[in-house]
Amino acid sequence: MDYFFQSLLAAQRLLLSFDADIWFIIWTSLRITLTAIVVCSLFAIPLGVWLAIHQFPGKRLLHNSLNALMAVPTVMIGLILYGLLSRRGPLGELELLYTPTAIILGQIVLVLPILLSITLSAVKSGDRQLLPTLISLGASTNQQIWLILKELKLLIIAGIVFAFSRAIGEVGAAMMLGGNIAGVSRTMTTAIALETGKGEFEMGLALGIMLLIIAFLLNGLLQWLQGSRP
Amino acid sequence: MTDIFQLNDVRFSHDVTNVINIDQLIIPEQACTVILGDNGAGKTTLLSLLGFILTPVSGTILYCGQQVSTLNNLSLRRRIATLHQRPYLFRGSVLDNAALALKLRGATASVAKHTALQALRQVGCSDLAARPANSLSGGEAQRVALARCLATKPEVLLLDEPFSHLDQFSVKMIKSVINHFVKQDKGTVVFSTHDHALWPELADHIVTLEHGRITNNQSVNTLYGQTVDNWFETGQLRIKLPDQHGACTSISIDPTAIVIVKTPDSGFEELLNYFPARVVGLTQQRGYINVIVDVEGERLQVWQRHNDMNCLEPGLGSDVWIRIEHVDCGVQA
Numbered sequence: 001m002d003y004f005f006q007s008l009l010a011a012q013r014l015l016l017s018f019d020a021d022i023w024f025i026i027w028t029s030l031r032i033t034l035t036a037i038v039v040c041s042l043f044a045i046p047l048g049v050w051l052a053i054h055q056f057p058g059k060r061l062l063h064n065s066l067n068a069l070m071a072v073p074t075v076m077i078g079l080i081l082y083g084l085l086s087r088r089g090p091l092g093e094l095e096l097l098y099t100p101t102a103i104i105l106g107q108i109v110l111v112l113p114i115l116l117s118i119t120l121s122a123v124k125s126g127d128r129q130l131l132p133t134l135i136s137l138g139a140s141t142n143q144q145i146w147l148i149l150k151e152l153k154l155l156i157i158a159g160i161v162f163a164f165s166r167a168i169g170e171v172g173a174a175m176m177l178g179g180n181i182a183g184v185s186r187t188m189t190t191a192i193a194l195e196t197g198k199g200e201f202e203m204g205l206a207l208g209i210m211l212l213i214i215a216f217l218l219n220g221l222l223q224w225l226q227g228s229r230p
Numbered sequence: 231m232t233d234i235f236q237l238n239d240v241r242f243s244h245d246v247t248n249v250i251n252i253d254q255l256i257i258p259e260q261a262c263t264v265i266l267g268d269n270g271a272g273k274t275t276l277l278s279l280l281g282f283i284l285t286p287v288s289g290t291i292l293y294c295g296q297q298v299s300t301l302n303n304l305s306l307r308r309r310i311a312t313l314h315q316r317p318y319l320f321r322g323s324v325l326d327n328a329a330l331a332l333k334l335r336g337a338t339a340s341v342a343k344h345t346a347l348q349a350l351r352q353v354g355c356s357d358l359a360a361r362p363a364n365s366l367s368g369g370e371a372q373r374v375a376l377a378r379c380l381a382t383k384p385e386v387l388l389l390d391e392p393f394s395h396l397d398q399f400s401v402k403m404i405k406s407v408i409n410h411f412v413k414q415d416k417g418t419v420v421f422s423t424h425d426h427a428l429w430p431e432l433a434d435h436i437v438t439l440e441h442g443r444i445t446n447n448q449s450v451n452t453l454y455g456q457t458v459d460n461w462f463e464t465g466q467l468r469i470k471l472p473d474q475h476g477a478c479t480s481i482s483i484d485p486t487a488i489v490i491v492k493t494p495d496s497g498f499e500e501l502l503n504y505f506p507a508r509v510v511g512l513t514q515q516r517g518y519i520n521v522i523v524d525v526e527g528e529r530l531q532v533w534q535r536h537n538d539m540n541c542l543e544p545g546l547g548s549d550v551w552i553r554i555e556h557v558d559c560g561v562q563a
Binding site: 129130133139150151 | 278283310334
């Protein structure tokens with residue numbers, strides 16, 4: 001127990017001393033995950049609303065498949081993308097493997113089914129009169145999507161926060177696609193795995209604390225938004 | 231009077247159940263059409279088809295002679311306004327809600343605001359303009375939603391059970407808006423109701439729906455129950471059926487096939503389908519008077535000519551006798 005508390009204090013000192021390496025890792029993680037979430041949200045959320053408001057054959061199968069894809073192990077996503085991006089793979093010429101872009105791609109693949117499924121469920125669980133009202137008011141498809149997003153923004157934001165938490169906390173795909181290269185593609189989770197393996201528990205704990213702080217901050221932001229709902 | 235809607239062989243179903251099964255329906259222009267039917271008869275679905283919110287599984291809908299397709303759906307939808315039974319109001323103020331449909335049509339903020347305020351004034355809600363929409367009572371919300379419909383100056387106003395769960399003031403206000411819309415604005419109104427006491431003073435044309443099908447337009451008294459031998463029993467009433475009828479779960483009684491008498495005929499105990507009743511509603515309809523009578527808890531409407539009524543002089547609450555002269559068997563059991 002003494003070892004754990006001493007490590008905790010050392011981790012706290014590391015964070016408060018603004019160690020450049022630690023803060024660069026934190027920044028890299030945030031940059032990669034924010035990019036993945038923003039890029040994915042921009043097309044997944046409107047697409048999710050579009051899928052929710054249109055009827056087509058196989059819609060239920062698609063929703064069930066998206067729910068199943070939410071549970072795919074991240075290491076599996078990493079493995080498939082590794083095969084595609086490696087030098088001998090079909091996308092090898094792009095030379096993306098072991099770059100932050102490769103991790104961003106991995107995170108996009110990870111959060112895409114999450115955002116689509118959550119958006120579909122949000123629209124489905126919303127007021128049943130919303131869509132008929134929009135149609136009867138003469139809204140075009142784009143106007144319907146925009147107004148549904150405005151009405152369901154809190155549910156959608158909750159979905160984005162969930163997707164962000166899942167992406168920033170994943171380690172399998174980031175390790176395989178980013179290669180954990182210091183100063184380039186080392187993220188908080190890959191650094192925690194590496195430092196703990198090396199016996200540098202304090203460093204791992206410091207980064208773990210930062211991950212927890214980010215999770216609490218996001219949760220707090222969500223609570224605040226829900227509390228300030230007009 | 232020309233036709234604004236024409237439905238031919240229109241079918242609509244949820245999963246495998248046919249909700250709407252209409253061979254032909256014509257809705258006249260610049261008139262008020264009422265769709266009568268009990269809960270689950272398909273009134274809301276029919277209004278959604280007329281408002282182009284739903285697309286029929288088969289059949290055609292003509293609007294002003296023009297066939298509705300995916301290409302002209304949006305432009306036609308913008309010529310019609312629908313007031314839903316439980317209106318949805320968006321986040322924001324009452325004025326934002328009233329102006330929304332105009333903004334969707336590309337109106338500038340100032341034009342939308344000005345027109346929305348006029349519409350709110352029309353339904354007596356201009357003082358609510360700055361209020362958050364989610365703070366309104368049911369009746370206020372219904373009137374604001376009506377203002378949102380009127381703001382677009384539609385050709386057709388579709389109203390789904392517009393009087394349900396409303397206070398007398400709101401009912402009166404909506405009735406007056408419907409009258410004004412048809413008579414002054416030369417618009418077309420189609421509204422649904424299951425309450426026979428509310429529509430007669432408004433309706434020019436009646437459509438009766440039963441299990442998604444249009445029944446005899448004049449037969450608006452529908453009673454549910456079961457046949458026992460040659461009788462139809464509703465639980466409250468026992469009505470003698472015509473000979474050679476099949477077993478049925480509902481019967482229709484034409485309002486003109488009921489006769490009101492002030493005092494019972496001699497030997498009335500022996501007569502069939504002769505019941506004591508109380509007058510609970512009296513409304514003037516074009517060419518006749520619609521009398522709502524309560525018969526052992528069942529409400530029936532009786533259409534009487536003015537001359538007959540003058541002889542009877544039945545007032546609200548007066549006790550009378552009715553004789554049902556003809557009964558049609560409805561859905562076969």
